[in-house]
Amino acid sequence: MILYRQHPQRGQLVSAASPAAWHSGVRLEMPLSEARSLVEQTRPAAATILEHDPETDRQMLQQLALDCHQFSPTVGLEQAEQPDCLLLDITSVSHLFGGMRSLELRVADHFREAGYLVRTAIAPTIGMAWGLAKYQEQRAKDKGNTNSAVLGAALGAGLPTSPSGPHPPCGHPLPEGERDTLISSFSSLSVAALRLQPATLQTLHQLGIERVEQLQCLPRSALHSRFGDELTWRLDQARGVIDEVITAVQPPADFYAEQFLDYPISDRQTMAVVLSRLLGQLCQQMRGRQLGGLVWRCDLRGPHTEPLQMELKLFQPTATLAHLTPLLNMQLEDQFGGHGRPRRRATRGRQHTDGPLQIQELSVSVRHCVLLVERQPQLFDESPHLNRQVLGQLINRLSSRLGAQQVVAPRLHASAQVEQAFRFQPLVGVRRRSSGRAGRSVPLAVSPLQRPLRLCPEPLELSAVSLGGRPPRGSSVPALFMCGRQRLRVARRWGPERIETAWWRGATIRRDYWRIETDDGRWLWVFRNLANRRWYLHGEF
Numbered sequence: 001m002i003l004y005r006q007h008p009q010r011g012q013l014v015s016a017a018s019p020a021a022w023h024s025g026v027r028l029e030m031p032l033s034e035a036r037s038l039v040e041q042t043r044p045a046a047a048t049i050l051e052h053d054p055e056t057d058r059q060m061l062q063q064l065a066l067d068c069h070q071f072s073p074t075v076g077l078e079q080a081e082q083p084d085c086l087l088l089d090i091t092s093v094s095h096l097f098g099g100m101r102s103l104e105l106r107v108a109d110h111f112r113e114a115g116y117l118v119r120t121a122i123a124p125t126i127g128m129a130w131g132l133a134k135y136q137e138q139r140a141k142d143k144g145n146t147n148s149a150v151l152g153a154a155l156g157a158g159l160p161t162s163p164s165g166p167h168p169p170c171g172h173p174l175p176e177g178e179r180d181t182l183i184s185s186f187s188s189l190s191v192a193a194l195r196l197q198p199a200t201l202q203t204l205h206q207l208g209i210e211r212v213e214q215l216q217c218l219p220r221s222a223l224h225s226r227f228g229d230e231l232t233w234r235l236d237q238a239r240g241v242i243d244e245v246i247t248a249v250q251p252p253a254d255f256y257a258e259q260f261l262d263y264p265i266s267d268r269q270t271m272a273v274v275l276s277r278l279l280g281q282l283c284q285q286m287r288g289r290q291l292g293g294l295v296w297r298c299d300l301r302g303p304h305t306e307p308l309q310m311e312l313k314l315f316q317p318t319a320t321l322a323h324l325t326p327l328l329n330m331q332l333e334d335q336f337g338g339h340g341r342p343r344r345r346a347t348r349g350r351q352h353t354d355g356p357l358q359i360q361e362l363s364v365s366v367r368h369c370v371l372l373v374e375r376q377p378q379l380f381d382e383s384p385h386l387n388r389q390v391l392g393q394l395i396n397r398l399s400s401r402l403g404a405q406q407v408v409a410p411r412l413h414a415s416a417q418v419e420q421a422f423r424f425q426p427l428v429g430v431r432r433r434s435s436g437r438a439g440r441s442v443p444l445a446v447s448p449l450q451r452p453l454r455l456c457p458e459p460l461e462l463s464a465v466s467l468g469g470r471p472p473r474g475s476s477v478p479a480l481f482m483c484g485r486q487r488l489r490v491a492r493r494w495g496p497e498r499i500e501t502a503w504w505r506g507a508t509i510r511r512d513y514w515r516i517e518t519d520d521g522r523w524l525w526v527f528r529n530l531a532n533r534r535w536y537l538h539g540e541f
Contacts, residue, residue, distance in 0.1 A: 002039065003052040004032045015052040019117065054082050061086070064111075065249040071097070071107055076246040078130065085133070087126055087246045124179065126246065127238035128186050131193025131212075136185065186238065187213040194234040200227055212238075255282045255293070255366040264302060264358035268336045271300065271359060275332075276325055278364040283319045286369065292317025293366035296324060298331070301361040308335060308357070313404055313428040316392035317370045323393060330400045399428045417501050417509060418455065418538065450497070450515070452525045452539030459536035462488070462526065477514050481526070483537060488524065492517040499527075515541070 003016040012032035024042040026035045032049070039047045061077055065086055068075045074089035090103060097103040104120050111118035121132035186193065189212055191204050209215060215223065215235065223231050236242040257278040265271065275298055286292065294317050300308040310331040312324065399407045408424040463482035477495070481488040495514035510530040517523050523541035528534070 001048045001050070002026060002032070002035055003050055004035075005052045058083065062249050064116075066251055067110075068107070069251060071103060071110075074246055074248050076248045079247065085130060087129070089246055090122070123182050123186070125238055125240045126244045127195065127234065128182065130195065131186055131189050131238065132182070135189045135193040187211070187216060191215060194231075194238060196234060197230065200230060203227070250367055254291075254369045255285055256363065257281045257365075258361065258363035261360050261362075264360040266358055268332055271362065272329060272332055274362050275328060275364060276321070278362065279324050279328070280321050282364060282366055283321050283324070286319040286366070290372050291369045292319045292372040294368040294370065295366070297365050297367070298328065299361075299363045299365075300359045301363075302358040303360055305357055308359070310335065312396075313399065314392070315395040315399070315428045317368075317372060318392075319372065323396070327396055327400045330397070395427050399426070404428050417499065418451075452523075452541045455539040456537060459527070459538045462535040462537055464535045477516060477526075478535075481535065481537075488516075488522075489519040490516050491519045496528075513538070 001018040002014055002021050004012045005015040007013050010031070014026060014028055014030045014032060014035050017026045017028070017035070020043050021035070021039050025038045036047065036049065058077075061083060065075045065077060068086060068088060072088040072090050072093055076087045077083040078085040078087060088107070090100065094100040094103050097106055100122050104122055108118055108120050119133045121129045121136065123129035123132055191209060191212055191214075192201055193212060194215075196204075204210075204215075215231070220232055223235075233242065237244050259274050259278060261274075279296075282293075294314050296312040296314070298310040298312075300310075310328070312327050312331065314327075318324065395407060404426045407427050409427050410422045411425050412422055460483060464478040465480050465482065477490055477493045479490050481490070493514055493516045496512035497514075499509075499511050499513060501509040511527040512530060513525060513527040515523065515525055524537060525539040525541065526535060526537050529536065
């Protein structure tokens with residue numbers, strides 16, 4: 001089978017080919033007439049020729065992603081104009097299938113039974129899994145296959161210093177030896193495994209750089225000055241230095257309600273009444289099953305305009321209309337402005353016209369439903385300031401008004417460098433586990449006495465002097481520090497604790513940390529930068 005596309009200058013070109021056509025000599029970007037003659041001479045059975053429809057391919061790939069939810073709760077498509085790979089996060093689910101390799105075989109068998117030729121790879125990062133599946137030498141014989149699937153292990157499941165990304169850390173990481181083998185195999189791949197632009201790949205080939213390992217031997221400063229951010233960015237993604245998120249393909253809505261109007265409307269208040277009625281229907285259905293929704297989506301469609309979409313991402317699940325109505329009104333106010341009537345937005349291929357937006361079909365859907373937890377209040381209940389329901393409503397209102405990315409909370413992250421030991425994550429729109437272990441994102445490897453409760457936004461430089469007025473020697477802690485005009489006399493000290501960063505994170509940071517007690521009873525966390533031999537205050541216990 002051969003798929004072709006129409007090129008404005010070169011005519012009909014091959015965009016994809018089956019393995020049988022590939023073995024006949026058909027190659028990508030080959031003129032269709034030449035490809036047809038090759039196939040008819042050698043393999044007449046592979047002479048089926050169809051026009052390539054990228055939109056249909058994407059829809060079918062999304063359907064395959066939905067089918068793969070039986071293997072992982074997070075399945076997405078690669079971020080490309082014409083994706084041909086699936087990404088599965090198998091962080092904490094591989095043990096349910098007998099291990100990662102057993103799960104890989106299950107996925108391959110699933111696609112094979114459906115009639116697809118599939119190549120899979122397990123790796124600690126998305127970039128590495130993508131490259132191994134597409135360019136690993138022992139699996140590259142079927143290069144013409146367009147139905148590929150990449151089985152990517154969870155972010156942070158492999159490399160010991162990789163960021164864990166937005167998902168919880170893996171409870172079943174790759175073994176150390178297997179991890180090293182994957183890194184070595186990826187380094188031996190072609191530079192095309194880094195998902196670079198064609199112009200960048202052409203320049204690398206002209207310079208004689210064919211393998212990833214050749215790039216890793218070059219200074220980062222030289223790569224950045226010659227190729228810009230793209231090359232170093234892709235390298236860091238493959239290593240796990242930069243987080244890369246799987247944009248999950250969401251399953252169909254758990255609950256759905258819609259209303260089709262006889263005549264289009266453009267008044268905001270009327271739309272709010274209709275949407276409130278639909279929300280009430282879903283809330284009644286969900287309360288009957290003791291369920292609450294975390295993601296509520298409202299779609300407004302008109303006869304001559306693009307659909308208007310509004311999404312409510314909540315901090316806590318709810319099925320109460322009184323909680324949802326104010327959030328919906330905020331979304332409508334943002335979409336309509338203060339005039340009550342939104343401007344008409346033209347659809348693709350239509351001219352833009354001024355005037356009110358006409359809405360005739362309204363629908364509400366709910367995703368990520370979880371079981372509601374009911375709690376019986378006591379006679380002398382706890383302080384109302386600790387009411388989690390009130391807190392959830394406040395976070396929902398702030399997120400709807402300011403945006404989900406503006407209301408965040410710190411989450412611990414495994415990193416030796418203190419500044420990189422946490423990540424800010426939005427409080428809404430994040431799926432949380434119902435178990436009590438959900439909040440324990442990263443176990444602390446140190447006691448509370450070794451890390452301060454408060455960190456300085458930026459380390460404050462200290463002037464170090466000895467009691468005799470001479471500068472301190474070696475790495476010992478001086479008897480007196482000057483922080484501006486404040487004198488910090490050291491009474492007791494504990495340390496040092498050496499903290500260094502990994503070489504692939506850029507410039508190496510080497511510090512010796514000390515916990516000191518001043519004569520006025522303060523406990524401070526100071527360090528000496530081994531690069532410039534200066535002292536800094538980093539926190540207070």
